Amino acid sequence: MLIHEQMITSNNGRLDGIRLLTKIGKLYYEHHLTQQEIADDLCISRAKVSRLLHEARDENIVNITVTSPPGVHADLERHLETRFGLREAVVVEEDHWSSQDAVTRAIGIAAAQYLRRTLQDEDVIDISWGRTLSSMVDALTPRAAPESHIVQLIGGLGPPEAEVHATDLARRMASAIGCKLTLLPAPGIVDSQKAKQIMLSDQHVKRAFEMMPQLDVAYVGIGAPTPDSVVMQNGVVSCGQREALAALGAVGDIALRFFDAGGQPIVSEFNERVLGIALEQLKRVKRVVGLSGGPEKRHVVRAALKGGLISVLITDYRTACSVLNSN
Amino acid sequence: MLIHEQMITSNNGRLDGIRLLTKIGKLYYEHHLTQQEIADDLCISRAKVSRLLHEARDENIVNITVTSPPGVHADLERHLETRFGLREAVVVEEDHWSSQDAVTRAIGIAAAQYLRRTLQDEDVIDISWGRTLSSMVDALTPRAAPESHIVQLIGGLGPPEAEVHATDLARRMASAIGCKLTLLPAPGIVDSQKAKQIMLSDQHVKRAFEMMPQLDVAYVGIGAPTPDSVVMQNGVVSCGQREALAALGAVGDIALRFFDAGGQPIVSEFNERVLGIALEQLKRVKRVVGLSGGPEKRHVVRAALKGGLISVLITDYRTACSVLNSN
DNA sequence: TTCATGAATGAGCATTTGTTCAACCCTGAA
């Protein structure tokens, strides 16, 4: 304090503009005086100090820089956020592009951290299924939020013995968070419209569907119908169906709801037989967190973004670049 | 295996913290959101945003520097320009001679402003590496020049995990400018001539080298082989090598190409193992912007000027004086 | 398991900062 006063009196008299800006900048940003203190010292009004500081920043006399350490892609994230109106984008640095598995794991970890960071008690959380979501649940470090509520948003998949997948995911997640749980005890896809009606009349199924309008957050995987995806492997979607969907323009799905390159729902017979949240309903959810990455996902991710299907994207560096570059 | 996975997880965990700090820093200081807005977007409390911002400043992820604007030392700049036949000299006012860091940052900021001022679309820009260049990239305010092209002019440095440095710099720069990018996917220095030949036959490496004759501008750091330089710290150059080079008269390097007090290239076994642009090639580039400053750089800056290795110099006041005074 | 300890969290409050607005000052023209 005394030091500054001395400094100031030593060159009292007139400080030309730049000198004054520099001085104020240093006092404020380096010596951490308040604007009031500076004003008193220099005998000017506090409002003026505020204005001069603003000027100093404008004139680049005060420079503020934010560094992106290696592996952090804040600017890419920002691009994604503004370009697609996302609430948040998370871009992870994949270890080895070659391994889809590594990418999936990295995204899962990032998603788990995202969940941990954003989880609020009394959230109603929806969860679909897939390898990436499974990675996320694996990476979850327990955190209590007993008033939260996990809802399974699509029925089980494939033959009954594989059905654990969707259900198990929701269960493991609920147990990690220590919260309430509503399962959707039904197959994700049924054989006919009639079968769907019957399923829907089940009281437990009804309850799950009734939760959907109350959702706060949904965690969904963004899938591409490649031959080795879980959907295809489990025979949930047959080869023929896949081709039929492709013919209709489908580039991928969220919770078995297929959409085209513009992110618009595909209307099809298949769609009618799915037991789960619809894309229109999903869009109404406040926060939809989409997880996806790896070489095969570029186009789907882009489509989902275009269609505004998700509000938070967690993906890898290469996919992020590719999505931004392709027009 | 387990250890490895854990490593990745914990590494990622730390990264996420840094990621958050960076993100919040950018949102607050570059995009001027309020803490409340940031808190809402990221689903965390405002108090936490405030604390994280404080942390980001402490951790130097957010840097605030106060400097006099350029043009203050116009006379010095003119002297340098005429005496050494420079196209332009930029002299910045450093705050405290004692802190190499502050000097480096100030030069980085000036360089970023220079880049912004001179950048033309369709430029082919080359970039080496080092702390000063890193500061420059940090200070770059995004500006679109989509037809420009960044080329990495020397391979990655040090052990693979540190290799990000050179590559990351080029990447960040390209992303700030929003332009094309050619990386040089190889180590900056290899063990033997034979290894170099092998590397050179790689198609990506070839492509990077083929860009070099087309360069419009090169941004290079001018390095001094002091024990605490990045080169030495990363073990790129061993202690013995350094002494051997010194014995041959080396006073410093540009992109690992060492030269003597007269700015003449040092012929050595070391030189043969470097994967990057040669000094002779560099001289043919229309505009070579050299960044360097701080007490240890005086002699090397002078040498580079004498040898006509650079056509634009960005440095600090003290170094500029010292270079002009010593005959 | 249970408990203790120290760190992390967010609500609420006090301080600090940005901005508005009416008054004032300068400058040049009539």
Add this chain to the structure above:
DNA sequence: TTCAGGGTTGAACAAATGCTCATTCATGAA
């Protein structure tokens, strides 16, 4: 001289920020 117009000024208010403190949470020892 007056007057008009733009630009500055600081008082007062509104907004944003930092900080305190009670509470919760995680971690490690018993």
